[in-house]
């Protein structure tokens with residue numbers, strides 16, 4: 001498939017909302033408001049990196065990266081999510097391409113690391129590792145993972161942007 005990973009433009013806003021809603025809809029762990037979270041992060045200037053997978057002008061995937069916050073005040077932390085791929089096109093490498101480009105851009109910024117809540121069976125292939133002891137309050141510790149970048153041994157609790165909590 002002919003896919004380009006590129007930053008979002010204002011014209012992508014509706015397509016990102018739509019694909020996120022449809023990708024999360026069947027998921028048992030979905031909160032139901034993932035698509036709105038992206039809009040709220042963007043409106044707050046907190047959508048630091050927003051990548052779309054573009055197939056001949058059609059948005060077929062999206063990944064959001066927002067600032068995350070270390071309890072010890074150390075800078076440079078980010079969170080990945082929500083991430084979505086067009087349901088019919090899942091498991092064909094689009095998610096992988098979005099995460100790889102996101103990681104490249106984070107390294108370019110000298111990011112300390114990137115956190116997420118997700119299935120370790122999937123994210124471990126990208127270098128994310130479970131750090132249950134560093135999960136922020138209220139998050140499922142077993143699913144809290146970090147991709148260490150500049151900081152190779154994270155040792156502080158890392159919290160998500162307040163907009164993740166409504």
Ligand SMILES: CC(C)(COP(=O)(O)OP(=O)(O)OC[C@H]1O[C@@H](n2cnc3c(N)ncnc32)[C@H](O)[C@@H]1OP(=O)(O)O)[C@@H](O)C(=O)NCCC(=O)NCCS
Nearest residue numbers: 023024083084085090091092093094095096117118121122
């Ligand atoms: C999660 C998601 C973004 C992954 O995107 P994708 O394009 O389907 O993933 P990829 O094809 O790049 O997957 C890369 C690898 O992970 C595997 N994989 C994909 N989804 C997986 C899953 N749910 N569990 C385990 N492995 C998975 C693929 O088989 C592939 O392995 P391979 O490289 O050995 O062939 C996509 O499935 C999706 O939109 N899901 C619904 C929304 C969602 O759950 N988002 C994440 C919430 S944490």
